[in-house]
Amino acid sequence: MDTPETLLVIGAGHAGVELAFSARQQGWAGPIVLLGEEPHLPYHRPPLSKAFLCGTSDVDSLALRQATAFDASNIHLQLGVRVRAIDRAAHEVLLDDGASQSYAKLALCTGGRARLLAVPGMEGAAPPNLFSLRTQADALAIAGSLSEGARVVIIGAGYVGLEVAASARKLGAQVTVLETQPRVLARVTGAALSAFYESVHREAGVDVRTNASVAAIERDATGAANAVLCGNGERLPADVVIVGIGMLADTELAVAAGLRVEGGIVVDEHSVTSDPDIVAAGDCTVHDSALYGRRVRLESVPNALEQARAAAGWLCGKPRPNHAVPWFWSDQYDLKLQMAGLADGHDTCVVRGAIADRSFCAFYLREGRLIAVDAVNRPADFMLAKRAVAARVEVDPGMLSELAIPLAETLSTNALTKGNS
Numbered sequence: 001m002d003t004p005e006t007l008l009v010i011g012a013g014h015a016g017v018e019l020a021f022s023a024r025q026q027g028w029a030g031p032i033v034l035l036g037e038e039p040h041l042p043y044h045r046p047p048l049s050k051a052f053l054c055g056t057s058d059v060d061s062l063a064l065r066q067a068t069a070f071d072a073s074n075i076h077l078q079l080g081v082r083v084r085a086i087d088r089a090a091h092e093v094l095l096d097d098g099a100s101q102s103y104a105k106l107a108l109c110t111g112g113r114a115r116l117l118a119v120p121g122m123e124g125a126a127p128p129n130l131f132s133l134r135t136q137a138d139a140l141a142i143a144g145s146l147s148e149g150a151r152v153v154i155i156g157a158g159y160v161g162l163e164v165a166a167s168a169r170k171l172g173a174q175v176t177v178l179e180t181q182p183r184v185l186a187r188v189t190g191a192a193l194s195a196f197y198e199s200v201h202r203e204a205g206v207d208v209r210t211n212a213s214v215a216a217i218e219r220d221a222t223g224a225a226n227a228v229l230c231g232n233g234e235r236l237p238a239d240v241v242i243v244g245i246g247m248l249a250d251t252e253l254a255v256a257a258g259l260r261v262e263g264g265i266v267v268d269e270h271s272v273t274s275d276p277d278i279v280a281a282g283d284c285t286v287h288d289s290a291l292y293g294r295r296v297r298l299e300s301v302p303n304a305l306e307q308a309r310a311a312a313g314w315l316c317g318k319p320r321p322n323h324a325v326p327w328f329w330s331d332q333y334d335l336k337l338q339m340a341g342l343a344d345g346h347d348t349c350v351v352r353g354a355i356a357d358r359s360f361c362a363f364y365l366r367e368g369r370l371i372a373v374d375a376v377n378r379p380a381d382f383m384l385a386k387r388a389v390a391a392r393v394e395v396d397p398g399m400l401s402e403l404a405i406p407l408a409e410t411l412s413t414n415a416l417t418k419g420n421s
């Protein structure tokens, strides 16, 4: 394996697996080695808070690729292996077991880990009934504790927290969600969507509390969490506590190796880092978005895949820069939410359709141009709008909200207008 033209990929998540297969497809002729710390066959992470947590999908269905696919593409997959350090001068990495592996080109696809809760009661080992959700192991542990009637307190009302709330309700648990911000999903969407999701969860029996801080975790004599103490003095008894307060990019290897890291490993549109022999893709990266004119860090499967493909293209001498529109999805109850673009900084929000029907779009505009869309149970509209976000079409808000005018007409008319302007 230690030939000079080895492509070594660290991290066997969505980005690492895609990068390895894409490089092989695009003509990487040398060995490809994929190292992953987790012991399982690489798997889809999104179902962990959805179907997998509810018990409607199993471990086998999570696999990104079957083991035979790695063999068929001659990708050498090594699981349960952690990379401890990168020696850029020697072009090799050091593994936890003391072994080393050389590379010609290196790909960092190390993803991220759950942000920890830092309040009194969290010193030392975490309580055995307090979880975060990032890995298959986390999901299995949570699933084992979500019994009917269990009192579950979820800290954080981002996508992961709300998806877990929906899954826990389906399993019959009593669920409280605590969010420090004045609204749920505050970091990722507009006020109308937040209000809608708050009402959906309340209707489903979730006790959603916004502007609610956590002061401490109360533990019993065995070390288990038995209550969450809130900033307003309230005590919420809990059988299970789930912390969903975001993710930290896994950048330690890159930092120690002296790569440029600014809240994530900095990459360009070809996913190349500050070292031309090292690419990076997925949740561990940040990049300058040409579409939004600013630095962004995206945590989504589509971004991991796009960056991985761009990296593979560049490594194989077939550059294909990544200018994809960010997009994401979330499944809660009977609702399929699809989002494209970044809504922050919008000056106008136009809702098309009736929120009460649980089938509508929220369009976000800045200076008359479409910068983002949230589509709830509207997959066809989403596809049209995603393209329009990419083109930054100029939109007449009045036309957008008018259901009698087909969306395709509104967006294409305006796209033409933009093209002629």
Ligand SMILES: Cc1cc2nc3c(=O)[nH]c(=O)nc-3n(C[C@H](O)[C@H](O)[C@H](O)COP(=O)(O)OP(=O)(O)OC[C@H]3O[C@@H](n4cnc5c(N)ncnc54)[C@H](O)[C@@H]3O)c2cc1C
Pocket (backbone or CB within 6 Å): 010, 011, 012, 013, 014, 015, 016, 035, 036, 037, 038, 045, 046, 047, 048, 049, 081, 082, 083, 084, 109, 110, 111, 112, 133, 134, 135, 160, 250, 253, 281, 282, 283, 284, 298, 299, 300, 301, 302, 304, 327, 328, 329, 330, 331
């Ligand atoms: C519960 C949950 C639900 C989600 N739902 C959605 C969704 O609905 N839609 C969506 O688009 N996105 C969703 N996401 C986000 C999405 O899963 C991530 O954006 C995506 O997994 C990122 O892929 P990645 O390969 O960059 O990182 P990861 O999936 O985190 O993979 C990185 C891998 O690298 C390994 N690794 C790290 N350091 C080392 C090392 N030193 N040595 C060896 N291996 C190492 C890690 O163990 C890990 O397996 C969800 C995430 C979670 C946690």
